[in-house]
């Protein structure tokens with residue numbers, strides 16, 4: 001046997017994996033690094049022919065067999081488990097008669113190397129974005145990349161700063177401004193990041209269902225309830241984050257109950273009698289102005305204070321002008337890869353869209369991008385393809401502007417005169433114009449309004 005103890009000790013000292021077969025493809029030995037890397041055990045493999053090793057499912061492909069077939073060195077990258085990449089290189093050792101005596105295969109785990117390379121490429125991309133637009137792109141664990149301009153950076157910085165505390169955060173902002181994404185980011189940076197992130201949209205269901213969804217219910221708690229009962233989201237979020245979206249739409253009766261859960265860290269499921277203790281991080285979001293809702297008695301003031309220990313307001317996209325170009329770029333690349341296309345924006349489109357109001361914010365931008373990508377006849381997307389509402393209105397000439405201002409003044413004077421003197425005849429008299437002229441003007445304005 002070639003491999004005496006000393007030789008085995010030498011190959012065991014190597015950090016690369018080593019696997020040796022004889023000239024017939026029978027496993028002779030392997031070192032400790034190979035066992036560590038692959039999770040395979042020397043005990044099971046020594047004496048086995050490589051075709052049996054493959055057949056038993058230990059490895060997907062044998063470099064040694066390929067070397068024996070090719071009579072020369074072979075290199076492949078093997079995947080072990082879900083994501084382990086092993087760089088495997090087999091070399092034949094010939095005897096004096098030119099026959100293969102051994103095949104020596106070395107293996108190196110390049111998973112970390114590939115990850116580092118991927119990170120480097122991402123970093124390059126981020127630096128380019130930063131250079132171009134003064135924005136940065138942040139990659140979440142789920143590889144979702146998002147764009148942050150100078151305007152929103154403050155929100156993200158604050159969010160990350162408070163993420164590790166347990167402080168309750170209230171995110172405010174118009175629809176589609178990225179509240180859910182921000183809540184997700186806070187969760188990822190929080191101590192509860194290994195726990196669940198549970199999201200509930202309080203505006204999406206009727207009060208009774210909402211209560212059952214949040215608190216869960218006991219078997220037979222109400223007609224139609226499942227016979228087994230069901231755990232609520234408060235419990236599902238235990239040791240994680242509960243994200244209550246559209247909290248402004250939470251009915252008053254549930255606001256009281258939520259307040260109690262926050263104060264006591266426990267609750268009773270619908271139809272139950274015993275308390276359940278819970279521990280979760282609460283993040284809420286709304287597009288409403290909660291102070292206004294408090295003034296109109298639709299939202300409890302005490303709950304507002306409890307929820308908004310740290311308030312964060314995401315600005316609307318129209319106030320984040322420097323994000324529009326990178327967002328358009330980011331999402332056209334995204335849909336190019338989804339639909340396997342190669343579309344790109346004409347500079348004028350980016351220019352026009354940078355002046356658009358975006359009432360639906362980033363979600364509207366994403367939808368528009370997808371629509372233009374899938375309907376494009378050519379790869380260059382031009383202004384002509386923009387739906388009418390996205391096109392810049394022609395600038396108003398000074399003459400027309402003056403006319404509009406005069407007309408507005410005229411209209412205000414006539415309205416006030418009619419209000420004060422009661423009839424069109426008296427108003428026309430006071431203003432020194434014909435009654436018929438006054439009535440004609442009123443008629444035209446009414447038509448313009450339609």
Ligand SMILES: Nc1ncnc2c1ncn2[C@@H]1O[C@H](COP(=O)(O)OP(=O)(O)OP(=O)(O)O)[C@@H](O)[C@H]1O
Nearest residue numbers: 145146147148174175176177178179180181362363
């Ligand atoms: N900074 C960003 N960069 C890239 N994409 C973003 C960014 N912020 C949000 N998005 C994307 O915009 C879309 C809308 O974001 P999100 O759902 O977080 O908004 P929202 O404020 O929670 O909306 P709503 O109030 O309607 O629930 C999502 O697809 C999200 O991934």
